[in-house]
Amino acid sequence: MRTIKAYKRADGSVGIRNKVLVLPSVVCAAETARMIAGQVQGTVALQNHLGCGQIGEDAKMTVDTLVGLGRNPNVFGVLVVGLGCETARPHAVAEAIAASGKPVECVVIQELGGTLNTIREGVRLAMDLVQRASMEERVPCDAAALCVAVECGGSDPTSGIAANPSVGSACDRVVAAGGTVILSETTELIGAEHLLAKRAVAPEVGEALKAICRRMEQRAADMGTSLRGGNPSPGNIEGGLTTLEEKSLGCVHKAGTSPLQEVLPYGAAPTRKGLVMMDTPGFDIDSVTGMVAGGAQLCVFTTGLGTPVGNPIAPVIKVTGNPATYGRMRDNLDVNAGRILEEGLSIDEMGEEIWREILAVAEGKQTRSEILGYCESSFWRCGTCV
Structure with missing residues (x-):
């Protein structure tokens, strides 16, 4: 243990x-x-x-x-x-x-x-x-109590090549330790949902995953538009991503290789250990807020283009797969997964490094977003104002 x-x-x-x-x-x-x-x-x-x-x-x-x-x-x-x-x-x-x-x-x-x-x-x-x-003290606890949220924002091709697979490797370690990983961003599964559904522990779990993707697309259709009108974002496109499916294929790597245990509504707490999926939008702050409401104690957030976003309750570990972004936005980034591209590190080696960072942050190490005071939060909505 x-x-x-x-x-x-x-x-x-x-x-x-x-x-x-x-x-x-x-x-x-x-x-x-x-x-x-x-x-x-x-x-x-x-x-x-x-x-x-x-x-x-x-x-x-x-x-x-x-x-x-x-x-x-x-x-x-x-x-x-x-x-x-x-x-x-x-x-x-x-x-x-x-x-x-x-x-x-x-x-x-x-x-x-x-x-x-x-x-x-x-x-x-x-x-x-x-x-x-102030009178509370840290005591030894089983790492199986960890619930880790994963998110990506400002993605570019290095996200799918280096950062997301490395986070997936780290998430497999969280699950192996008995912990929980919350995957999110329903919009950024579309086009790759069938790959994750194959790993569902039961057919109904796989069907629930496909259902939230269909529902998300239908919401856009009901407004007379398409998700592809805003996803990939302008920054994603400038960074080199061309289609929603291409973005989704990179995004799903954050899930690692563990079986999918359940599909959760927005903000709900997991009822099973291991890898779970929460139905959230792709908008980073809404998504992270929902996972923290579900009980995640920390978030691992990949970004190719860079972002300063944090959270008021849960520390956010920023991982980039882009060495140039790491050099340019060092103040906002915690882990340089771009070493896979520059130094030849394996995805598994970088996954181990991120796992060690998760454990260090869990024991009190401050993330860059914490040190700088970033504490964004925003709630997803499923209706309109009355």
């Missing part, structure tokens, strides 16, 4: 960071949440541009995502900040998060008589949470 030093949570999960999250239940409370977090060192405010004007499954998905983010193992405790009249009821969100055993507080602007009173009370509560979090 491989062990890592991490934080044991009340629900049995394992965190690799010890965050106090200031979580706005609605966009109308987002600035107040940011102001509270700005006053209390040791907190992080999540960006939320939704929370009201939503109905049905769209409203439910936002609430489920909020709750999933609050329940992420990297979060010690949560301060929910609400307005009071939103669809995503702040007290209900707080109660659902608290069911995991975390300490949770809630402040509501309308109940407290305005933002100044809310900031004052929020700062007091957040300070208490941070002080309690």
